[in-house]
Amino acid sequence: MSSNKQTIRRYVAGRVPHYAGNASSDEEEVEQFTTKDIDIDRKLTLEKAPVNKVRGPNRTVESEEDEEDEVEHRHAAILQRRRAQEETELLANEDSDDEMKDDDDEDDSEDEDDSDEEDDDEYTDDEDDTGPQLKPVFVPKKHREQKIEVNIESTKEIEKKSRDERRKEALRIIEEETKRELLDSEKKEEEQLNEDMLACNDEDDDEELEYESWKVRELKRIKRTKEESEAEMKEKAEIERLRSLTEEERLEELKKRPKIITNKAAKGKYKYLQKYYHRGAFYMDQEETILKRNYAEPTLEDQFDKTILPKIMQVKNFGRSGRTKYTHLVDQDTTAFDSPWATENAQTSKFHNTAGGMKQCFDRPTKKRK
Numbered sequence: 001m002s003s004n005k006q007t008i009r010r011y012v013a014g015r016v017p018h019y020a021g022n023a024s025s026d027e028e029e030v031e032q033f034t035t036k037d038i039d040i041d042r043k044l045t046l047e048k049a050p051v052n053k054v055r056g057p058n059r060t061v062e063s064e065e066d067e068e069d070e071v072e073h074r075h076a077a078i079l080q081r082r083r084a085q086e087e088t089e090l091l092a093n094e095d096s097d098d099e100m101k102d103d104d105d106e107d108d109s110e111d112e113d114d115s116d117e118e119d120d121d122e123y124t125d126d127e128d129d130t131g132p133q134l135k136p137v138f139v140p141k142k143h144r145e146q147k148i149e150v151n152i153e154s155t156k157e158i159e160k161k162s163r164d165e166r167r168k169e170a171l172r173i174i175e176e177e178t179k180r181e182l183l184d185s186e187k188k189e190e191e192q193l194n195e196d197m198l199a200c201n202d203e204d205d206d207e208e209l210e211y212e213s214w215k216v217r218e219l220k221r222i223k224r225t226k227e228e229s230e231a232e233m234k235e236k237a238e239i240e241r242l243r244s245l246t247e248e249e250r251l252e253e254l255k256k257r258p259k260i261i262t263n264k265a266a267k268g269k270y271k272y273l274q275k276y277y278h279r280g281a282f283y284m285d286q287e288e289t290i291l292k293r294n295y296a297e298p299t300l301e302d303q304f305d306k307t308i309l310p311k312i313m314q315v316k317n318f319g320r321s322g323r324t325k326y327t328h329l330v331d332q333d334t335t336a337f338d339s340p341w342a343t344e345n346a347q348t349s350k351f352h353n354t355a356g357g358m359k360q361c362f363d364r365p366t367k368k369r370k
Contacts, residue, residue: 012069014076247364262287268296273306273314273327275299 009018139147242250265279279295306314317323326332341348352358 010069013073014079015072265292265294268294270296271298271302271306273316274302275316 011017242253245253261284270276274296277295279291284291311327314327315324336342341351
């Protein structure tokens with residue numbers, strides 16, 4: 001019996017396996033290129049090997065196959081790098097063609113700027129591709145957190161520094177403004193004092209003239225005080241006279257001599273839902289322009305026409321906490337029927353009869369109790 005020796009074909013990186021019969025032409029070219037390189041490397045190694053070196057017993061066929069595998073692996077890596085470089089160059093050429101087509105539609109000046117930028121980008125890309133690639137270094141989590149904390153602290157310090165600078169600038173501006181105001185006020189006071197000093201004449205130029213002017217001032221003061229006292233006495237006498245009259249006589253007197261108001265303002269017409277401002281009740285006898293203004297003139301939001309608003313918005317302070325429930329109380333029945341004062345019984349009727357201000361009596365009150 002004779003046993004046929006079976007040869008096991010190993011898989012070598014970069015070489016097309018024997019079972020891949022329908023490989024493409026590129027793969028066949030690569031295989032031919034690699035086999036040629038292997039033959040050349042083998043010849044070179046045989047030529048460089050010393051003649052007097054004796055091969056040991058452990059120098060077997062497997063070591064030679066390992067060397068062949070290393071050579072093939074090296075050449076495959078070279079081919080892969082060449083292929084990647086060709087692909088990058090093709091992509092760069094396509095991108096440059098597309099950019100040239102887009103740039104033809106723009107102005108000449110923009111074309112020149114864009115071409116310069118594209119050239120710079122291409123040069124930088126080529127330099128990045130051909131330059132050495134750094135090895136990625138793993139950073140532990142605690143070191144990352146420390147770096148983040150350092151960045152946060154640095155930003156906080158920068159913000160704090162900027163805030164302090166802004167605060168100092170604001171304080172400086174305020175100080176300059178206050179100093180300027182103080183200087184202005186002092187200057188005005190000095191000017192006023194100078195004017196008063198010039199107006200004040202303390203020289204005894206003409207004593208007789210000074211005496212005559214004082215006499216006139218004194219007579220005017222005496223006359224003014226006398227008129228004020230007489231007007232006060234007349235007013236008191238008029239009040240006592242009106243108090244002594246009956247109701248009918250007093251009404252007749254007021255009709256004959258109505259009170260004349262010199263600073264009476266014209267009563268204007270109020271708009272729909274306009275806010276009412278009271279003119280005041282005190283010091284109305286003084287002649288001031290502020291008392292003669294038209295207080296019925298609309299202001300702020302009262303200037304708009306509120307009749308065009310929806311019915312639900314025609315209330316005071318709409319949308320606020322103090323808004324009113326009704327537009328007017330004329331057409332609303334606000335009686336609380338669950339109130340004890342609204343129920344009709346003997347206690348409530350007695351209260352309404354005896355309560356103050358509930359009697360229909362319009363006679364003049366007297367000291368004697370009826």
